[in-house]
Amino acid sequence: MFNFPLFIHMEGKSAAVVGGGKIACRKVNKLLDAGAKITVIAPELHDDLMCHYLKENIHWIKDVCKADYLTSAFIIISASGDKEAQDIIRQSSSPYQLVNGADNQDLGNVAFPASFQEGMFHVAVSTNGSSPAEAKSIKQKLKKWFKEKKYKN
Ligand SMILES: C[C@@]1(CC(=O)O)c2cc3[nH]c(cc4nc(cc5[nH]c(cc(n2)[C@H]1CCC(=O)O)[C@@](C)(CC(=O)O)[C@@H]5CCC(=O)O)C(CC(=O)O)=C4CCC(=O)O)c(CCC(=O)O)c3CC(=O)O
Numbered sequence: 001m002f003n004f005p006l007f008i009h010m011e012g013k014s015a016a017v018v019g020g021g022k023i024a025c026r027k028v029n030k031l032l033d034a035g036a037k038i039t040v041i042a043p044e045l046h047d048d049l050m051c052h053y054l055k056e057n058i059h060w061i062k063d064v065c066k067a068d069y070l071t072s073a074f075i076i077i078s079a080s081g082d083k084e085a086q087d088i089i090r091q092s093s094s095p096y097q098l099v100n101g102a103d104n105q106d107l108g109n110v111a112f113p114a115s116f117q118e119g120m121f122h123v124a125v126s127t128n129g130s131s132p133a134e135a136k137s138i139k140q141k142l143k144k145w146f147k148e149k150k151y152k153n
């Protein structure tokens with residue numbers, strides 16, 4: 001249950017993303033847009049993440065997840081789908097760190113909403129983890145509504 005909405009200033013904050021696949025990539029793109037300092041921890045990288053690495057948009061620790069890699073992170077994203085990595089995150093994260101369980105929501109204390117920006121608005125939709133695909137669908141409808149209204153500020 002993710003029951004308290006917040007908008008967080010992420011500029012310069014460190015994010016440790018565990019996993020280098022498609023889902024890690026989706027989270028990295030959002031975090032980059034928000035100005036976070038990102039370290040991806042994964043033995044291999046999805047092509048788009050490799051591009052980010054080669055452009056020096058992200059740091060890369062080419063290894064499996066280890067507790068030491070997570071200590072200084074403001075937010076930890078679990079996106080490997082690997083049980084051992086999940087156990088390390090569960091055991092080593094401090095109660096003061098934000099943890100996003102993209103691969104297992106029971107692991108996390110925060111969730112990414114489906115979101116978009118339009119002018120001064122930042123619209124975010126969550127189903128409290130119960131149906132992320134439905135959150136995406138509602139977001140698309142709202143986005144269309146904003147476009148049709150040609151909302152200006
Ligand atoms: C808890 C949360 C944690 C988090 O990831 O932050 C979470 C967890 C999980 N998602 C899973 C599946 C899918 N997620 C999506 C899509 C999105 N998921 C997003 C958020 C969240 N997903 C958080 C709760 C959000 C809320 O409160 O509603 C969105 C909104 C935002 C984003 O990712 O940035 C993004 C839409 C992006 C957009 O706007 O377009 C799709 C559809 C698709 O990919 O097209 C599917 C497949 C269909 C399905 O299963 O519904 C699984 C099962 C994996 C498995 O079974 O293996 C888990 C793990 C679990 O539930 O344990």
Ligand SMILES: NC(=O)C1=CN([C@@H]2O[C@H](COP(=O)(O)OP(=O)(O)OC[C@H]3O[C@@H](n4cnc5c(N)ncnc54)[C@H](O)[C@@H]3O)[C@@H](O)[C@H]2O)C=CC1
Nearest residue numbers: 019020021022023042044064065079080081082085102103
């Ligand atoms: N939150 C969401 O929106 C969604 C989440 N998922 C879940 O997210 C997870 C990842 O999905 P994909 O990116 O498609 O998988 P993938 O298999 O493409 O990528 C997994 C990545 O994790 C890395 N990895 C494996 N073991 C590791 C370890 N011990 N330490 C660090 N990195 C490790 C691999 O090298 C690879 O880069 C899956 O569990 C999937 O079910 C799936 C759909 C949507």
